[in-house]
Amino acid sequence: MARPPVTERNATRSDEETSAPSLAGRVRVAAMMPPGHVRTPAYLRGKTGTIERALGAFANPEKLAYGLPAEKRRLYRVRFTMDELWGAEAETPGDTLDAEIYDHWLERVAD
Amino acid sequence: MPHDHADHLSPSGHPYRPDDDVPLSYWQAMEIAVRELLVEKGEVTAEEIARQIDAMDARSPADGAAVVARAWTDPAFKARLLKDASAASREMGYDIGALKLIAVENTASVHNVVVCTLCSCYPRNLLGLPPDWYKSRAYRSRVVKAPRAVLREFGVELPQDVTIRVHDSTADMRYIVLPERPAGTEALDAGAMAALVTRDSMIGTGLPRTPT
Known part of the structure; x- marks a missing residue:
């Protein structure tokens, strides 16, 4: 039996690339607190790290979660030191934490 | 006596665990409703769902x-x-x-x-x-x-x-x-x-x- 076609809202539009410039080096995570389905953990907001690698472009989960047309966003793995995240409470300051952050949450910081 | 209700003991001499008769959570009820609707509308069959569960359990x-x-x-x-x-x-x-x-x-x-x-x-x-x-x-x-x-x-x-x-x-x-x-x-x-x-x-x- 033929299935109905996948609705447009489910399409990931994987053939489209984003025109956003690519980021590298030191970045800061935006300190904003928007409502809704957000994949940036609160404990990383406002923190500065270094891009470990670029992962490519993925449909924005903040739109996908609500069935909205989702534009592609560049996704990065950003590496933070425990010192940056927890300050004096860090267990071992030089240990690190990597997380995936979308580019609309990142701003460049001078190295 | 270690256990008072001798008629509620299992053959091994321990009490039976109570039944897990708690009401469905909001999300459990929603999952069942969505799954049944998908089957009813012909998007997926119950057999396909069972097969996917089997495939995940096999990993x-x-x-x-x-x-x-x-x-x-x-x-x-x-x-x-x-x-x-x-x-x-x-x-x-x-x-x-x-x-x-x-x-x-x-x-x-x-x-x-x-x-x-x-x-x-x-x-x-x-x-x-x-x-x-x-x-x-x-x-x-x-x-x-x-x-x-x-x-x-x-x-x-x-x-x-x-x-x-x-x-x-x-x-x-x-x-x-x-x-x-x-x-x-x-x-x-x-x-x-x-x-x-x-x-x-x-x-x-x-x-x-x-x-x-």
């Missing part, structure tokens, strides 16, 4: 262990695994669906550990379902702040000169730790080597077994 840490053992014995495969762990897993014949996998390598100076602080992201399509503790608030909130203390509770004590790298699976990627190959495994074949690779060693909360 186990043994699949990941085989990938790790191959990486320990085949340097070219290891290079491919570290470059693109999804492609390397598929190359070994594992049906991992849309899983986007990154392998992170433990060395003498680096130990990796994986978490999902936002929910319970886990490389299910390769390792099967995650352990319950992986989804607990205690593990998720503590391992990002005090990974050494958490690892100690798992019986893993790491020297200060080993850097810990915690990986928070916040978005589209999933992670598998490639543990360090234990000493004394030179004579083992891939099957015997895979038997040393535990689930926890691929999450980073454990180390591989050492050969006896």
Whole structure:
């Protein structure tokens, strides 16, 4: 039996690339607190790290979660030191934490 | 008398566990409603759903262990695994669906550990379902702040000169730790080597077994 076609809202539009410039080096995570389905953990907001690698472009989960047309966003793995995240409470300051952050949450910081 | 209600005791002399008769949660009721609607509208059949559940239940840490053992014995495969762990897993014949996998390598100076602080992201399509503790608030909130203390509770004590790298699976990627190959495994074949690779060693909360 033929299935109905996948609705447009489910399409990931994987053939489209984003025109956003690519980021590298030191970045800061935006300190904003928007409502809704957000994949940036609160404990990383406002923190500065270094891009470990670029992962490519993925449909924005903040739109996908609500069935909205989702534009592609560049996704990065950003590496933070425990010192940056927890300050004096860090267990071992030089240990690190990597997380995936979308580019609309990142701003460049001078190295 | 240890148990007052002799008529409620099992043949082994212990009380029966009470029935688990709690009402469905909001989300459980919604899942059933959506699933039944999808079947009713012909989007999927009940058989297809059962088959997917069977396929997920058939996945186990043994699949990941085989990938790790191959990486320990085949340097070219290891290079491919570290470059693109999804492609390397598929190359070994594992049906991992849309899983986007990154392998992170433990060395003498680096130990990796994986978490999902936002929910319970886990490389299910390769390792099967995650352990319950992986989804607990205690593990998720503590391992990002005090990974050494958490690892100690798992019986893993790491020297200060080993850097810990915690990986928070916040978005589209999933992670598998490639543990360090234990000493004394030179004579083992891939099957015997895979038997040393535990689930926890691929999450980073454990180390591989050492050969006896």
